[in-house]
Amino acid sequence: MTTILPATAPLSRRTLLAAGGALLAAPAVLRAQQLFAAYPFQLGIAAGDPASDGFVIWTRLAPAPLDDHAGMPMQPVEVAWEVAADEQFANRVAHGTALALPDLGHSVHVEVTGLLPDRPYWYRFTVGRERSIAGRARTLPAAGTRLDRLRFAVAGCQNYEHGLYTAYRHLAGEDPAFVFHYGDYIYEGRGSPTAIGYDGKPAPFVRAHAGQQLFDLADYRRRYAQYKLDPDLQAAHAAAAWFTTFDDHEVENNWVGLIDQEGDAPEVFALRRAAAFQAYYENMPMRRSAFPAGGGMQLYRRALVGDLLDLHLLDTRQFRTDQPCGDGFRTICTGVADPKAQVMGLKQEAWLGDAIKQRAARWQVLAQQVMMMPLDRRTADEPAAIRNMDSWGGYDHPRERILAMLDGVPGAIVLTGDEHQNYAGQLRRDGGTGRSVATEFVSTSISSGGDGADKRHGEERIRARNPYLAWTNDRRGYLLCDVSRDTWRASFRTVPYVTRADAPLQTAGIATVAHGDPTPVFERG
Template sequence: MTNTTGSGLILNRRTMIGAAAALVGAPAILRAQQLFAAYPFRLGIAAGDPAADGFVIWTRLAPDPLAEHGGMPMQPVEVEWQVATDPRFATLVAGGKALARPELAHSVHVEVAGLLPDRPYWYRFTVGSERSTAGCARTLPVAGASLDRLRFAVAGCQNYEDGLYTAYRHLAADDPAFVFHYGDYIYEGRSAPMPVGYDGKPRRFVREHAGQKLFDLADYRRRYAQYKSDPDLQAAHAAAAWFVTFDDHEVENNWVGEIDQEKDPPEVFALRRAAAFQAYYEHMPLRRSAFPGPAGMQIYRRATIGNLLDLHLLDTRQFRTDQPCDDGFKPRCAGWADPAAQVMGQTQEAWLSTALKQKSARWNALAQQVMMMPLDRRTGDELAPIRNMDSWGGYDAPRERVLKMVQGLDNMVVLTGDEHQNYAGVLRTQGGQGDAVAVEFVGTSITSGGDGADRRVGEDRLRARNPFLAWTNDRRGYLLCDVDADQWKTEFRTVDTVTRPDGMIKTSGTAIVEHGRAAVTVT
């Protein structure tokens, strides 16, 4: 005798008895006897925040991803997990059980520890007779250990409606040690069945968002479920551990602190932001240290990778003051130079300054969200300089403070997203007119902006007005970074289309930075 619950589970008599017996204690836990009416691991698996002795592994049970509660009953479910030294799981080195709780959308975050440094491991999850696919994650070398070379990828800005995630399939095949995701994992808007390109013309419709604009926890959960159902995104997660950070669209376009574009009262927007943060945590392979609370999320952190790379992951949203000039792409205004302006906030700035003074590795990298180069955006006959107020270009004082921190290190690379284009350039003090102190690589989007082109209209004028800008490109894709003691090489990996399946990958440009010189050459 079976009982169909309508929640994605079929419970047999033995399961019902076990669940009833568990009610003697609290809470009741649905154990491994259950049979799912649909595959429960439809959102895939992921690993994140790798360290020398382990990483986080993640999954979420969702037999019906877009349904209420993902098709799960409102009870905790016990999930088994395993970590092995081989893809066949012949040699298990760690394992256990974790609770997928309804309060966290039946997601599971396991912080695996006790592993050996600088080697790959494979992991998977099981519930009853159901088993997830296997993922691979590599532990980091011990901080200070000799490391000859490192390969990693940089990606983000993946508007589901704008295109297919083909680039992620290619990223997985490039075999990075890890991935840095600079944010905009989801987009919060409602469906736009008539998309418009940057040129103002209609562009090809690809696929649409489920649901309306996101405001509450159920909205955000549904959107993540839709994005994470994509097989190419799942493949990229299964291929390597990710360091994830958020930008704006995980909450709302161009939000900062407790300020949104709707001009809502701060206490009202704080409720929406809290829901967005909870859903972000529920769907990302983050450690317990990032668990959202009344003060927000602890998302800035650091990873020192052998003696080769000190990776500083920044938060440029939670502690930022309001954008000057009422946001947008605007001509020069007094707000650009406000000495009280903040991008990271005083506490995070002090944390970064302390970390940089330690000089823990051959290279430093700032892994962050918005362009640091103060790009003059004029592409026509405009008289006054124009900047993107949502980038560091709208915040002269904070940018100069950071550049002063890195001045003299001669080993700093800044990794950025948000722009939906590829850029390579030199970071100079004094608004781009002073000393060269670092190199910035801005990664394009996975899909946001549609197919794009090899060159965007007005590129020549943009380059002429910004001599620190070395190269730009308007295709979709990701960055692939190969680093050794003497040289940092960034390949701009791009696909020819995201609006049709099976886009072809190529390297549109290769940028080289020599250690000890704040300069870049692109071929």
């Protein structure tokens, strides 16, 4: 069973009809006889939000992906879809038609139901003589059903300009039951013919963004189209269903609530954020419950995977208060201890607390965006502790409330991204000095940050100042989780470079956690 919270604001009749792919009186619908000047499925296909009886299947028609309206006419287009129990589509188990509406960038979201639990299915789309590639998605085991083993992947942070998506090609071959994408699917900066690293020095040029910095709906749609043209990203989507969440770059770097880095008035930023949210929905395989409404999106939700995994997908952007101490990597200031500060908002916190109390599965998993360990980031002889204020490290009171929820809960795991590096460590109460209550695995980026290194700068000093940190690494890649009833095995899968093609797959390290003991045992790959 996948539990989806209802949208925070009711959807209008027109919105519901559009989101569901139906229109009572759609004028001049272009049906199967429609011919395109170019292949309309260039952005691939995807599946998402798997449940025990189905999943969402997605595509977006784009014969000219980077042109205005992706080369599509401003009319609804009828798209046929089918789901089969075999790769050859000899045993078709569900089929129908949906409307690709210009209002939604000619995207299609079909919520497929009536399927059997815990088995693979194949799906594809057709318009006239044009047919998409086939994708594969697996339904979840029914909630409460005994499940002994599960494999899934964690990925995100895929800056197009920083590197190639070779890691996604490798991920597609891992046969995960699903993928959790923690965010930063796109990056919002303007295109540049040169590359500059985080150190301010010239970096290897790989490829450039098309267009300016993103502000309106057309900008965001074009950027998603450019990213989705990547064949390795398409392969990863076609290999498994994804649970997707956004972080900051889907809108703007380090935004929270209605606060942006540009210093815009909240009502002005709200317009940009609404455009970004619409484009995000249009390009992700998400359910109608996530349809943008009232200027926001219902992003946090829950999925029960048999009796093994209780997956809590969190939203750490929409309800967060402003970062303290000036944002970024900063010396700790009094704002870090602000008792009124929020990361998830009180409503989402209450929802999470109620779900954790149910103990509905053996492992309780928080799938979210920013690091929860309050790392002291000093790499030299700085006199006072430095933290990343855009992480939970900038919010002492909200972090302690979440750790209190997990205290006494065996098998508590936190999955994180955003850092562009790998980390494994314990989550301890009282600012990292108290009792250990959970394990945190931070997955590195797919490409953001460039090639990286096997050993990160200042690693020894960071390890010495943060005894709860077991391991860190600075390569690109993804996290592969192999879960049994008694053991969680996290393999940090990496590639040695992303600035050129055909990087081989490596395992930088493996961290294992026994159920009931949050201390990760680390071994080299």
